[in-house]
Amino acid sequence: DAMVIQNPRYQVTQFGKPVTLSCSQTLNHNVMYWYQQKSSQAPKLLFHYYDKDFNNEADTPDNFQSRRPNTSFCFLDIRSPGLGDAAMYLCATSRVTGGGDEQFFGPGTRLTVL
């Protein structure tokens, strides 16, 4: 089955220690997104890639970076995690942007910062 895969499902890191979250997709979609979702809150878009074109949301902290080495993979790097960065991180994909296409989400990575 075509799907969006996130690894790891649970990640524990220490305050200030860099961490990388991984997302891969078998849908062959052009667009990959990263969302942050805190408890009982709506998912918040951090950034997205349309192919290799990177689009950062205006209010995404510089502490968050992303890489997309190929169509299938996308990474979220948190350079110096703070306690406030503890959240569920969701990866999503869509065929195109702005065309009313639905986004398909992965299972998420739960990040804990000690």
Added chain:
Amino acid sequence: EDQVTQSPEALRLQEGESSSLNCSYTVSGLRGLFWYRQDPGKGPEFLFTLYSAGEEKEKERLKATLTKKESFLHITAPKPEDSATYLCAVQVKGGSQGNLIFGKGTKLSVKP
């Protein structure tokens, strides 16, 4: 400012007790409205997309409708396995490409 408001925040139903969830939106121009289901500790699962007022879509016990100001997710004769948080999101014409504006969700609990 574009925004999405869902109500109620939480809803408890008995098995078989039909009800509706509301998603109100204020946007400059709607490209699409999306409904997702999210189980605890998991990513959102896509349910429906609605594009224009008057449109309706159904899937098993769920039916989504759309007007110019709001969308309803009707749940007919719910079962315990329908318990989840239901998220509504809109995509805005001319907005940040691909950006979905999410509501905070309605947490549905269905008791046997």
